[in-house]
Amino acid sequence: MSANTFGKRFCFTTWGESHGKAIGCVVDGCPSTIELTEADIQPFLDKRKPGQSKFTTQRMEDDRVEILSGTFEGKTTGAPISLIIYNTNQKSEDYGDIASKFRPGHADYAYMQKYGIRDYRGGGRSSARETAMRVAAGAIATKVIAKFLPKVKIFSYLTQIGKMPENEQNFNEAEIENNPFFAADKNIVPKWEEYLMQIRKSGSSLGGIVKTIIEGLPAGFGEPIYYKLDSILANAMMSINAVKGVEIGAGSLSASLEGVENADEMFYENGKVVFKTNNNGGITGGISTGQNVVIKTFIKPTSSILVPRHTIDVENNNTTIITKGRHDPCVAIRAVPVCTAMSACTIADMLLLNYKY
DSSP, X not given: OOOOEEOSSSEEEEEEOTTSXXXXXXXXXXXXXXXXXXXXXXXXXXXXXXXXXXXXXXXXXXXXXXXXXXXXXTEEOSSOEEEEEEOOOOOGGGGGGGXXXXXXXXXXXXXXXXXXXXOOSTTGGGSGGGHHHHHHHHHHXXXXXXXXXXXXXXXXXXXXXXXXXXXXXXXXXXXXXXXXXXXXXXXXXXXXXHHXXXXXXXXXXXXXXXXXXXXXXXXXXXXXGGGOHHHHHXXXXXXXXXXXXXXXXXXXXXXXXXXXXXOOOEEEETTEEEESOOTXXXXXXXXXXXXXXXXXXXXXXXXXXXXXXXXXXXXXOEEEXXXXXXXXXXXXXXXXXXXXXXXXXXXXXXXXXXXXX
16 A cells, blocks of 8 residues: 655655554654654644544544654654554454445445455544544644744634534634534534434434634745645645545635636735735635635545445445444544644645755
8 A cells, every 4th residue: 555645845654554553653854853742742632532522433542642753852853753552442343244345435345446455444544543643743743833933823623514504703713622523603512412413313424514724824835836735735635534525715616706706805004915805715826825724624424324325245245234333423523633733734844845944
């Protein structure tokens, strides 16, 4: 299996499977003398780890990270940083019934067609458990950004579950950390709770939309043509499990706007450039404008559900399938910190491509 590495200068390679002994990653390209310990990484992982509420999978993993290399006396050395998290709460027996069947909408069938073998225990390499290491890499990327671009702030929040969006007029960044949905609209939380519990009891699942904001990014950030900032951010988000779409700024809405509506008018006021709107999401020509970079990531419903679905088995026999075990009724919830991490890794990579240190 190839293509397990993200980035050019700040890059990371993840390894491990959902029900293997451990998962891990190697972060390469991190500058030296950046303060880094497990305590710097753990809070990021704690936001993503499973079993934190009744609205996520009940698999209980502490996700305690260990740094195996790349630091000395609490600072990075410039050498590759190796990280590991041991799996402690696998229940592989839950997957015995689907060992010879393919879950519709899951990676099972595609993996078998490509590799001729698949780890059916939790999806193996295709499991969202791999994203824990993206979050760990994102924590390191955040430290890199803080050193060279201290005004940059990256955060994400859930804007929609299933067919139920938040009210954008109620946006309050301070609320994001106060509820299990990472919602910025506190009024939507009880509605989402009721909605998701009904879906969970029915044995089905829901998708969702995550919005990511990158504040304070200077103008002129990014590369033209084939390494555009928006294209790399889209690539980063599309690489996350269950993601089926990404929008920058107005995104698909821009196709229905007229040019007079979509153009982000510019003015020079009080010694700086200001914009009337931000339909382009802070990026034009693949390069940042100095406005907030705005990304929407669209995540499909979890494929492992208890409602019987038609499928085939490994011998191409028609059959039906239900998936037992512990699964997220809405995997978009735990994707929120993953979107933040992948954005941070992208910005750190772009930064080091253009920064001499």
